[in-house]
Amino acid sequence: MAKTCVLAQIIExxxxxxxxxxxxxxxxxxxxxxxPGQFVHLRLTDQLDPLLRRPLSIADCHAAxxxxxxxYRVVGRGTMLMxxxxxxxTVDCMGPLGNGFTLTGQRPLLVGGGxxxxxxxxxxxxxxxRPATILMGGRNEQELFWPNMYAGVCPNIHITxxxxxxxxxxxxxxxxxxLLEKEKFDVIYACGPHVMLQGVxxxxxxxxxxxxxxxxEYMACGVGACLSCTCAGTSGKRHKVCxxxxxxxxEEVAW
Amino acid sequence: MVxxxxxxxxxxxxxxxMKTPVMTASGTFGFGLEYSDFVDLNQVGAIVVKGTTLxxxxxxxxRRMAETPAGMLxxxxxxxxxxxxxxxxxxPRLAKYDVPVIVNISGNTxxxxxxxxxxxxxxxxxGLEVNISCPNVKQGGIAFGTCPDSAAQVVREVKAKTTLxxxxxxxxxxxxxxxxxxxxxxxxxxxxxxxxTLLGMAIDIHTWRPVLGNIxxxxxxxxxxxVALRMVWQAANAVKVPVIGMGGIMTAADAVExxxxxxxxxxxxxxxxxxxxxxxxxxxxxxxxxTERGLNQVSQLVGKVNCG
Numbered sequence: 001m002a003k004t005c006v007l008a009q010i011i012e013x014x015x016x017x018x019x020x021x022x023x024x025x026x027x028x029x030x031x032x033x034x035x036p037g038q039f040v041h042l043r044l045t046d047q048l049d050p051l052l053r054r055p056l057s058i059a060d061c062h063a064a065x066x067x068x069x070x071x072y073r074v075v076g077r078g079t080m081l082m083x084x085x086x087x088x089x090t091v092d093c094m095g096p097l098g099n100g101f102t103l104t105g106q107r108p109l110l111v112g113g114g115x116x117x118x119x120x121x122x123x124x125x126x127x128x129x130r131p132a133t134i135l136m137g138g139r140n141e142q143e144l145f146w147p148n149m150y151a152g153v154c155p156n157i158h159i160t161x162x163x164x165x166x167x168x169x170x171x172x173x174x175x176x177x178x179l180l181e182k183e184k185f186d187v188i189y190a191c192g193p194h195v196m197l198q199g200v201x202x203x204x205x206x207x208x209x210x211x212x213x214x215x216x217e218y219m220a221c222g223v224g225a226c227l228s229c230t231c232a233g234t235s236g237k238r239h240k241v242c243x244x245x246x247x248x249x250x251e252e253v254a255w
Numbered sequence: 256m257v258x259x260x261x262x263x264x265x266x267x268x269x270x271x272x273m274k275t276p277v278m279t280a281s282g283t284f285g286f287g288l289e290y291s292d293f294v295d296l297n298q299v300g301a302i303v304v305k306g307t308t309l310x311x312x313x314x315x316x317x318r319r320m321a322e323t324p325a326g327m328l329x330x331x332x333x334x335x336x337x338x339x340x341x342x343x344x345x346x347p348r349l350a351k352y353d354v355p356v357i358v359n360i361s362g363n364t365x366x367x368x369x370x371x372x373x374x375x376x377x378x379x380x381x382g383l384e385v386n387i388s389c390p391n392v393k394q395g396g397i398a399f400g401t402c403p404d405s406a407a408q409v410v411r412e413v414k415a416k417t418t419l420x421x422x423x424x425x426x427x428x429x430x431x432x433x434x435x436x437x438x439x440x441x442x443x444x445x446x447x448x449x450x451x452t453l454l455g456m457a458i459d460i461h462t463w464r465p466v467l468g469n470i471x472x473x474x475x476x477x478x479x480x481x482v483a484l485r486m487v488w489q490a491a492n493a494v495k496v497p498v499i500g501m502g503g504i505m506t507a508a509d510a511v512e513x514x515x516x517x518x519x520x521x522x523x524x525x526x527x528x529x530x531x532x533x534x535x536x537x538x539x540x541x542x543x544x545x546t547e548r549g550l551n552q553v554s555q556l557v558g559k560v561n562c563g
Binding site: 048243 | 282283284285289290292293305313314316318319320321322324325326327329331334476477478505525527528529530531532
C-alpha cells in the first residue's frame, strides 16, 4: 500500500473549544496504513481560491472502521472553509504522507505545545502497553481542552499555561528539566512551536535522552517535489519536512 | 494522415517524441519519481525535471512559499542535488519509464551552461530546457533572461556543446516577449517554452515584513494564465520554432486555449501540487475535446485562434 488520493467522507466536524475543530473522515485506504506522526493533505474545494491543499497531522486513526481524526484551528481562509464542511460532504484527501515517529523506549515522555498536541494523541495510543507521560502547554485554560483527549491514554499529565490559568505558569521547557530529573524517561517526542522544539531539543541533548521532533512548515505539494518546506540539517544537506519528516531526530535538525 | 485514436495526442517537439502534448513544468514535479505513487509516469507527455546546476545548490533560506488568491509565490532558489547526482542516481531510475526526460539547466555564467549541456549529452535525456529566466537567484537568473543579447549568447553556447534538442525557457518579466523569442530562435533554439514565473511579492501586515525569506519570489498558478496566454500568442506569432505554453494550466480547457494561441505542447506546473494527476487528466480532456469537435490530431488546434 502506498500514498494515495481518495475522496474522504465527512463523519463529524465539531467545535472542541474556541476556534479549534475536530474533523472525522472516512478514508479506509489511508486509515489502514497510517502511523503516528504522519499527515494528510486536504483539498477542500474544486475552486481555485484557496488553491493549495492544507496539510493536517493525523490525530487519531481507526483502521477497523476506516476513519481518521484531524484536529485543526481556524487560522485563515482555508481552515475557515473547513468549518463549513458537513457530515456527508467529501474532501480530496492525500495520504498518508511523511515519516512518522519511531516507537522506541519503555518510558516515553511526550511534550506538546498548542496544536502540536494533535499528532501526539495517536502516538500516545500507540504506547498504550507502556503508558506515556505527557507534558502539555498552551496559552490559557480555555485552550487546554487536551487533557480530555489524553484521558485514559496518558496516566500522567503535566500542564503549563502562559497565564497560569491552569497548571504551572510558564512554558513546557521551563518544566521539562525538573521532570527529566525526577523520572527516568528514555525517549522524548515533541511537537509544537519551533521555539519550543528548539528548547526541548537542547534540554534533551543536555540530559542525553533521545528525542524526536515533529516540524511544521509551509508546504505546497506534500510529496517532496516543490521543496517549499525544506529545513537545514546538521549533515549539511537540507531536509524535506514533508517526506524526510515531519518527524526528525532532534540532532538531525540545524536549529 | 493520422486517425488512430492512440496517435491523436502524439506530438514531436524539435525531435522529442511525446505521447501527449502535456508535459510537467520544471520545479513542479520534482524528478517525477516523487509522484510515481500517484501517476503512471509512462502516461505523461514529458517530464521536465527540476532546475539543475553544476554543483549541488542549497537554495534560499527563510520562508519559501506563500499562497495568494488563485496562485502562489515561491522562492526556492534552485535547490537541487547537482548534475552529477542527477546523472548517476536519478536518471537511471527515470530511464525505467517510457517517457522523455528533459533537464532544465541553470548556470551562473555562459560557460557553466555550456558545461552542463556537454555533461548531459549521451546520458539518456531527451532534451535540455535552458533556464535563462529563474527569478529567484541573484546570478544567472534575470540577467540572462531579460536581455536579448545575453539570452542568445547562452543559447548559442548550449547549442555548441550538445547534440540534444534545446528549448529556451523565457521570462515573462520583460517588456517585449516577441523580441526575446526572436533572439533565442536566431541563436539556434530548437523550441521555446514560456512563461517562467512572474516576479511577485507578499507582505505580512502584522510584522510589516516580506512574507518570503528572499523578499521577492516567482508567482504562478491559475492567476497568471491570462498573462501567460498573451505572451505565448505573441511569441508564437514571432517565431517559426515550436512553442511550449505554460502558466496556470489547471484543466484541458486551459491547455486548449494555449494551443489555439500557438503552443504546440503545454506544461502543467502549479496544478501538480493541487492535483497529482493533472498532467494525465489534462491530456485525457484534450482527447475528449478533439473527439467532440471531430478532430483527429491535436496539432490541428495549434495557432488556430481567430483574431480577425
